[in-house]
Amino acid sequence: MTKTEEKHKKFLNLNLRTKTLLIIGIAFLILFSVFVSNYLIDHTAVLTSNFYNINQPPSFEHWFGTDWMGRDMFMRTLLGLGISIGVGAFASIISTIIAILLGVFSSVNTIVDEAVTAVIDLFGSIPHILLIILVSLAFGGGYYGVVMAVGLTHWTPLARVLRAEIKKINTSEYIKLSTEFGKSKMWIAKKHIFPLIISQIIVGVILMFPHAIMHEASISFLGFGLPAHEPAIGIILSESMKYLSMGYWWLAFYPGLALLFLVLLFDLIGENVHKLLDPQSAQE
Amino acid sequence: MDVMKAEKVSFGYGSHKILQNLNFEMNNNQVIGLFGDSGSGKSTLCKILTGFITDYEGEVTVNGQKHNGGYNPIQLIYQHPEKVMNPRWKMKDVLEESWMPDEKILNEFGIKKEWFKRYPSELSGGELQRFSILRALNPKTKFIIADEISTMLDAVTQVQIWESLLTVARENNVGVLLVSHDKRLINRISDEMVYLSDITD
Ligand SMILES: Nc1ncnc2c1ncn2[C@@H]1O[C@H](COP(=O)(O)OP(=O)(O)O)[C@@H](O)[C@H]1O
Ligand SMILES: [Mg+2]
Numbered sequence: 001m002t003k004t005e006e007k008h009k010k011f012l013n014l015n016l017r018t019k020t021l022l023i024i025g026i027a028f029l030i031l032f033s034v035f036v037s038n039y040l041i042d043h044t045a046v047l048t049s050n051f052y053n054i055n056q057p058p059s060f061e062h063w064f065g066t067d068w069m070g071r072d073m074f075m076r077t078l079l080g081l082g083i084s085i086g087v088g089a090f091a092s093i094i095s096t097i098i099a100i101l102l103g104v105f106s107s108v109n110t111i112v113d114e115a116v117t118a119v120i121d122l123f124g125s126i127p128h129i130l131l132i133i134l135v136s137l138a139f140g141g142g143y144y145g146v147v148m149a150v151g152l153t154h155w156t157p158l159a160r161v162l163r164a165e166i167k168k169i170n171t172s173e174y175i176k177l178s179t180e181f182g183k184s185k186m187w188i189a190k191k192h193i194f195p196l197i198i199s200q201i202i203v204g205v206i207l208m209f210p211h212a213i214m215h216e217a218s219i220s221f222l223g224f225g226l227p228a229h230e231p232a233i234g235i236i237l238s239e240s241m242k243y244l245s246m247g248y249w250w251l252a253f254y255p256g257l258a259l260l261f262l263v264l265l266f267d268l269i270g271e272n273v274h275k276l277l278d279p280q281s282a283q284e
Numbered sequence: 285m286d287v288m289k290a291e292k293v294s295f296g297y298g299s300h301k302i303l304q305n306l307n308f309e310m311n312n313n314q315v316i317g318l319f320g321d322s323g324s325g326k327s328t329l330c331k332i333l334t335g336f337i338t339d340y341e342g343e344v345t346v347n348g349q350k351h352n353g354g355y356n357p358i359q360l361i362y363q364h365p366e367k368v369m370n371p372r373w374k375m376k377d378v379l380e381e382s383w384m385p386d387e388k389i390l391n392e393f394g395i396k397k398e399w400f401k402r403y404p405s406e407l408s409g410g411e412l413q414r415f416s417i418l419r420a421l422n423p424k425t426k427f428i429i430a431d432e433i434s435t436m437l438d439a440v441t442q443v444q445i446w447e448s449l450l451t452v453a454r455e456n457n458v459g460v461l462l463v464s465h466d467k468r469l470i471n472r473i474s475d476e477m478v479y480l481s482d483i484t485d
Contacts, residue, residue, distance in 0.1 A: 172367075173336075173362070173367045173368045174367070174368050174369055174370050176336050177360075177368045178381060179335075180334060180335055180336075180355075180356040180359065180360070181355060181356075181381055181382050181419075181422075182353070182355035182356070183381070192370055195372065196372065
């Protein structure tokens with residue numbers, strides 16, 4: 001690599017880092033304000049109907065307009081995002097734990113590895129939405145049902161990655177050489193394996209989060225998710241379907257856009273963090 | 285004096301037999317060249333001697349003792365140094381995984397301090413190979429198996445690296461088994477040449 005190329009690379013690297021930090025900052029700000037607003041907003045006031053104000057298009061007073069009961073759509077969207085983020089976070093935690101356990105477990109021996117692979121393939125092959133609905137119903141639906149359903153179905157990609165990564169590291173020559181240098185299994189796990197998979201885990205979680213949110217919204221939209229009285233984005237969207245034909249486009253447009261924005265934001269963060277933590281594969 | 289011995293060693297990948305009843309012995313004051321055509325099983329033998337392959341028949345011993353656990357007194361230097369280095373580690377960590385040599389040895393190998401901060405992908409093959417040799421020269425090492433370690437290097441680097449390796453090895457009474465398909469190199473460097481076909485059935 002020549003000097004100028006090196007400089008160029010450093011410059012790009014710095015750029016990527018600042019860019020990623022900026023996006024993470026924005027995401028954090030959004031998450032934080034949604035979180036705070038969920039506490040500050042007087043839920044009953046927002047959700048009670050106000051018939052002087054029904055079906056108003058977006059204005060300065062009501063940024064996202066109002067619905068057929070006169071409720072402010074901006075407030076409802078904020079609350080909805082709050083619920084989505086909560087479900088997404090809990091579900092991601094569950095999924096991550098499962099993925100790590102299976103990934104580490106697979107390295108015990110080849111029989112266990114084959115069993116783990118079979119389980120991953122089995123779960124990966126069932127249509128996602130169907131599985132989520134079934135699990136949600138099995139757990140009695142509601143908030144709890146949705147968290148469990150989304151949490152128990154989103155671990156497959158991360159588990160697959162972790163299993164493959166651990167296997168790759170374990171069979172690499174430098175791990176063998178490490179044993180020849182007299183290093184213990186614990187030392188190798190701590191120094192060689194863990195630092196490598198931790199970045200995979202971080203990236204996996206960041207990428208899993210938007211998926212979890214999307215799926216929560218989808219099954220709530222279909223009526224199998226959160227109960228109808230919750231102001232979840234999925235509920236808002238499915239309710240507003242009835243009013244779209246009357247031209248009240250803002251009822252679905254803004255909440256949908258807000259959700260999409262959040263999802264894309266996290267996808268972007270995931271990709272950038274991946275590039276940052278894994279410069280090797282990004283170089284290739 | 286330390287003696288490395290391979291007795292009645294046989295090995296194959298699956299049913300494909302590579303080595304049959306191999307017997308070999310050397311001591312720590314020798315530099316022996318092992319010659320064999322490419323594909324004849326030299327690398328396989330190196331991996332057996334250094335514990336990279338364990339499911340072989342027969343025995344490999346140093347002073348009558350098999351290696352089980354701890355630092356292996358027989359160390360392998362590989363043809364491709366990049367394969368035996370964690371790509372995410374800086375060179376300092378790569379080297380220290382074995383030991384940290386003193387200034388004198390670092391200078392002998394022409395290792396620059398600034399290389400310590402780089403990753404393996406940021407050094408040339410010759411520079412990486414110096415690190416990989418240094419790692420193997422840990423004071424606990426009694427024998428070094430060098431498997432085609434200079435094949436991919438230019439003539440000048442090849443000579444430099446071998447001179448440094450042999451200097452340090454002689455000083456510390458480390459036996460060197462130099463494995464190659466290049467007779468000229470073996471003749472120049474080693475005290476004695478052994479044909480792989482002569483020590484197997
Ligand atoms: N991991 C492996 N699995 C199966 N066959 C192998 C493997 N490594 C080497 N071989 C085969 O074993 C034979 C000897 O290979 P090797 O020991 O690398 O020879 P050399 O180093 O003398 O060129 C070759 O025919 C090669 O194809
Ligand atoms: Mg070879």
